[in-house]
Amino acid sequence: MNNKQKAITLAFTGASGAPYGLRLLECLIAADYQVFLLISSAARVVLATEHGLKLSANPESAKQALVEHLKCDANKLIVCGKDDWFSPVASGSAAPKQMVVCPCSAGSVAAIAHGMSDNLIERAADVVMKERGQLLLVVRETPFSTLHLENMHKLSQMGVTIMPAAPGFYHQPKSIEDLIDFMVARILDHLGVEQGLVPRWGYDHRG
Numbered sequence: 400m401n402n403k404q405k406a407i408t409l410a411f412t413g414a415s416g417a418p419y420g421l422r423l424l425e426c427l428i429a430a431d432y433q434v435f436l437l438i439s440s441a442a443r444v445v446l447a448t449e450h451g452l453k454l455s456a457n458p459e460s461a462k463q464a465l466v467e468h469l470k471c472d473a474n475k476l477i478v479c480g481k482d483d484w485f486s487p488v489a490s491g492s493a494a495p496k497q498m499v500v501c502p503c504s505a506g507s508v509a510a511i512a513h514g515m516s517d518n519l520i521e522r523a524a525d526v527v528m529k530e531r532g533q534l535l536l537v538v539r540e541t542p543f544s545t546l547h548l549e550n551m552h553k554l555s556q557m558g559v560t561i562m563p564a565a566p567g568f569y570h571q572p573k574s575i576e577d578l579i580d581f582m583v584a585r586i587l588d589h590l591g592v593e594q595g596l597v598p599r600w601g602y603d604h605r606g
């Protein structure tokens with residue numbers, strides 16, 4: 400990775416909503432980002448359940464399967480193992496300044512809110528926070544418990560963006576893909592990545 404290359408850390412955790420993560424990955428690579436992808440064990444279960452995509456725990460095999468599935472540029476994707484403490488994302492001296500956890504489980508919210516750093520996802524999030532970078536959590540659970548809300552409140556006060564996986568319907572979605580794109584478009588907007596997935600409010604809704 401050179402200094403001019405756009406880089407981002409993306410984590411899939413075990414909340415429902417695997418298709419959001421996959422679509423986001425596809426869009427980031429298409430936007431020429433170098434993506435450091437972290438996948439929790441529970442995320443692999445959810446990916447298989449919701450998308451029929453079975454990923455190996457081996458980072459290289461998982462990368463190969465994802466590249467084939469998304470038909471994306473292999474050079475843009477680095478899949479990191481959950482204990483890969485030598486990955487650039489594990490250190491403030493090398494980690495990308497932006498990170499998205501999508502989908503983000505309530506468990507990962509709790510771990511991140513308490514600085515657990517017990518696996519590479521938690522450590523990478525901790526690094527982005529300590530370096531005052533941009534961290535987005537696309538949280539999915541319903542209903543939220545008081546504990547979930549307290550954890551999200553704490554993180555929000557620290558500058559973390561809490562983005563519930565809650566697509567709107569005002570763009571008149573016709574398919575599940577339209578709902579997925581709604582969420583992914585909002586995430587890309589926050590990251591400052593140009594996107595044309597969904598018409599913008601106030602531009603295409605005035606009839």
Ligand SMILES: Cc1cc2nc3c(=O)[nH]c(=O)nc-3n(C[C@H](O)[C@H](O)[C@H](O)COP(=O)(O)O)c2cc1C
Pocket residue numbers: 411412413414415439440441442444445448503504505506507539540541
């Ligand atoms: C199919 C499936 C769907 C799940 N959906 C959610 C969910 O929407 N939100 C959530 O917080 N946990 C959900 N879970 C539970 C988490 O996967 C579990 O708490 C796990 O420990 C999270 O670990 P991680 O954050 O390290 O991925 C789901 C689990 C499975 C197998």
